[in-house]
Amino acid sequence: MSTDATFERTTNFETDAATLIEGLPGLGMVASIAVDQVTNQLALDQYGTIHSEDFPPVAAFADGRVRDSVRVYGGTDPAVLTLQSDVPIPPDSVGSLSRCVVADLAESFERAIFLAGAPADSESEVGDVVGVATSDDLEAALTGAGISLADGSGVIGGVTGALLDECYHADIPAAVLVVRSNPYIPDPGAARTVIEDALEPLVDFEVDTEALREQAEEIQRQKRQLAEQLQQYQQGDGRKPTGTPMYQ
């Protein structure tokens, strides 16, 4: 059984009635890339951090400084919280993270939007978005924003599925946006589309995605480089880098 994760608030501005947008590492890194862009373009402040004994015992860093791996950013105009992580959430930790978000963060937001990548069967499918909601209001909001509901029945797994299931049982309005994307490498193109076609109409904000397009191309270049390093790593010691460069 996993231990508890805890949210530590590092600012004191109020964000009630905010929309929580989740951008945790997953298929195609599409959620990470899209939400990182939202955080940067809206110039959100760090709102707090989530910590758990279950998370990998690693040190995340940016620009030469150590930082917490799992962070929440926020702003009031528009009223938005974002959830980001420098490391993939291990399967054993998704339960404690989900319970933490519902228990400790729920007062800070009134609805949650989760992002999940799904493998595109073809290039033309990339960027297609369908939604699944937990409530009548959010179902109407999805439809009103021009987002198709997912056909038929199915299941959503990973950390997104756990967060969605936890919100559903806690009666927190939540929706997941499933974006078709390249399953093999980070896909900033799909990230850009989910922002423009789904997040902007649904949350009602504007995000400059020209910067994303450039960042996407830069990431594409880095990832090609990483893929080559990955091959060398695996030939060397069998360890896999985790999406961002891993030292030691």
Next chain:
Amino acid sequence: MSTDATFERTTNFETDAATLIEGLPGLGMVASIAVDQVTNQLALDQYGTIHSEDFPPVAAFADGRVRDSVRVYGGTDPAVLTLQSDVPIPPDSVGSLSRCVVADLAESFERAIFLAGAPADSESEVGDVVGVATSDDLEAALTGAGISLADGSGVIGGVTGALLDECYHADIPAAVLVVRSNPYIPDPGAARTVIEDALEPLVDFEVDTEALREQAEEIQRQKRQLAEQLQQYQQGDGRKPTGTPMYQ
């Protein structure tokens, strides 16, 4: 040791003297397909849900809305309960699920019929049904319905075996119908046969299986598509979809 599963009742109609029909995912999806058809054709209402910390932390959905993964449906004419799941029950959870069915649901039904697929050795064997019972009455009922008893000795595993063993030790009349089916892909043909040749005479109801035949053909088509996706998934990241399309 697994934690407990709990049944939460979501309606208040009475179903005493009902027959519980189990349709959990398993070999050939034959139980799932057959019982889904029974639930739909008899227009059963959702009777309750079963939840456990042991179940996979995923969000199930249908037609764009999140729902509980493991559900019980019921009706009074005929008096039938069905047990269905959008996700395969993991081996670690079959014990807690079985104890939950016997402890929390036993007052709602007077006998249980479990369905299990067994691999057919040839096309001509598909749809052959044999039964195993826990009591004299159900053995007589099987024979009276024209269902052959299983020859020789053996064991029944999986979630069906665990449910049958739990009922046997709790003195709840129960029988399993073992249906020969295609072990590799969903087999609505076998599902249709077990309804017509075994469930209808045994439970004494009528279910329109023409719809099932069409649905079966549709599922066959979808599954061929899924098999192709499966291959792409596995080449991509090693994860396996679980019988229904899996996003994230």
Next chain:
Amino acid sequence: MSTDATFERTTNFETDAATLIEGLPGLGMVASIAVDQVTNQLALDQYGTIHSEDFPPVAAFADGRVRDSVRVYGGTDPAVLTLQSDVPIPPDSVGSLSRCVVADLAESFERAIFLAGAPADSESEVGDVVGVATSDDLEAALTGAGISLADGSGVIGGVTGALLDECYHADIPAAVLVVRSNPYIPDPGAARTVIEDALEPLVDFEVDTEALREQAEEIQRQKRQLAEQLQQYQQGDGRKPTGTPMYQ
């Protein structure tokens, strides 16, 4: 750490001074086959069952009816108890089963004979029997019955080794008969030899092994069939049948 196994007595006849003969599934199925024949030919009654949370959560059946997987049979003339199982005892459960036999069953028998198959190096070795005893009396009994003692030193593993070790530490007279048998498929020929050459003189009873010879040939035929099914199973879903046909 394993949980406890418990013996539940289902009859009330007395069997003091009885010999317990163990016939649990193992190499070559030789113990199972031999003891099944003893139980049938001596027309023993079911004496009780052994149950444990550790045992596989499966439903065993015979002739269309569910039964307990691990059963004890007994009779008074000759005074014999037999221990049989429809499923292999998993390694994690051999400890609790052994402690249960010594704690709960010890009053019902005065000595125990365990059967174990060992791989024959050649056809001519098949049926060779050597014995190992825990006490002077049983060592004399082995020798008196014309059974050679095992040469040199070694160890006996599996459920038989655990039972023998438990009896040794509990000062219960016990012996193991190690029978050379075909390690790849069930070997009723070795089973027949261990009955005629070892069990009959040691326990002082008569068992008709002509029926065993026929049954052996029938099992041989079924096992060839099972081997073919096994291959199909493994190509299909990776699950292995466990010696008897496994549905679901």
Next chain:
Amino acid sequence: MSTDATFERTTNFETDAATLIEGLPGLGMVASIAVDQVTNQLALDQYGTIHSEDFPPVAAFADGRVRDSVRVYGGTDPAVLTLQSDVPIPPDSVGSLSRCVVADLAESFERAIFLAGAPADSESEVGDVVGVATSDDLEAALTGAGISLADGSGVIGGVTGALLDECYHADIPAAVLVVRSNPYIPDPGAARTVIEDALEPLVDFEVDTEALREQAEEIQRQKRQLAEQLQQYQQGDGRKPTGTPMYQ
């Protein structure tokens, strides 16, 4: 969950305001080799030992005498502590080791420098050093010593990442020096460079690395020998030596 590690102090000299330099076994053995040289050249005394039930149950030795596997050395001029281990710290133990360093050793030092090897993509990259700090002061110290800050974002894993993360959360000033080195065999060349280019200006001491160059060549020779033994080990019994010769 891991048990606790404990620090036992074996001397009584004071080392306040010291710099702790970590040299635990890792990629390229670069941290081990560099810090071993620092300990030897500065003629540091053994300051204490760290012990945990989680550490591998092995006996470390040097020159025919058993010693503790994980040792802390120290001196007052310059004020330096070093942390060394004869065995790689297993992943399950990095948490308890990190907590021990922060809880039991923190009074003995005022800042910590961790060393980590990163695989060099080419020969010309070997010896390149970048730094990551937890505080403004240490960031300035890195820059002042001519050490580049790590570009972009990423994560640092292994025992170094765990120690850095623990210091970060305990507000202990800490920095990691990431050294590009040969990922396949011990790299004393990279160890020499990190001493001369980073440790000497950062900690303000002088260490004779001519001895290291010779030692490096000796280790290179021994490691080639070990690699041959490794191959023989693996063909023999599947066990792997752990960087130093392993008997039994």
Next chain:
Amino acid sequence: MSTDATFERTTNFETDAATLIEGLPGLGMVASIAVDQVTNQLALDQYGTIHSEDFPPVAAFADGRVRDSVRVYGGTDPAVLTLQSDVPIPPDSVGSLSRCVVADLAESFERAIFLAGAPADSESEVGDVVGVATSDDLEAALTGAGISLADGSGVIGGVTGALLDECYHADIPAAVLVVRSNPYIPDPGAARTVIEDALEPLVDFEVDTEALREQAEEIQRQKRQLAEQLQQYQQGDGRKPTGTPMYQ
């Protein structure tokens, strides 16, 4: 976490000031073979047994009779205890065994000699012995007996390393004799050399090793036979015999 092992004393003669000689199964079986010879040639009596829930649940036997797997033998002239086992000590049990030896047996001996095989790189290295000690006295005793100290630094693993580490922390004088031996098959030649060149001068006793030479040749023959059986086992059911013939 492992459970406790307990020593049960089966005789009442006193052995204070004795030397404990460990001969547990390990690389090349060299410790087992050498110490078995010491026990037999000195005609030591069984002194007690060590039992643990962690040890494999198997029944050991010799000459047709069950015996405890882990046994201590002893004598007073010379004052010697030997520690032997019919089964390899599993990695999970080395901790509890080591603690048992130090806690329950320490009053019966004043110093411990452990034997460990190390793979010889060539035929000419076979029988080379080096020593590692925990105290000044034993280091002097090693040197006085003409035994070289191990060069450089390293680690000693397995049950021998755990015993040595436990003695070191309990301040019990102990030494390990590392013998180069054939890593692939039992090596009675190395066992004979470690007796004549190291144990005899160190413990000051005489052991007839002519018998060992013959026994060695006999074991060589048996092991060639076992190797053939091993191959057949593995083709049959994937189980490995553990150095002595394994039935069931």
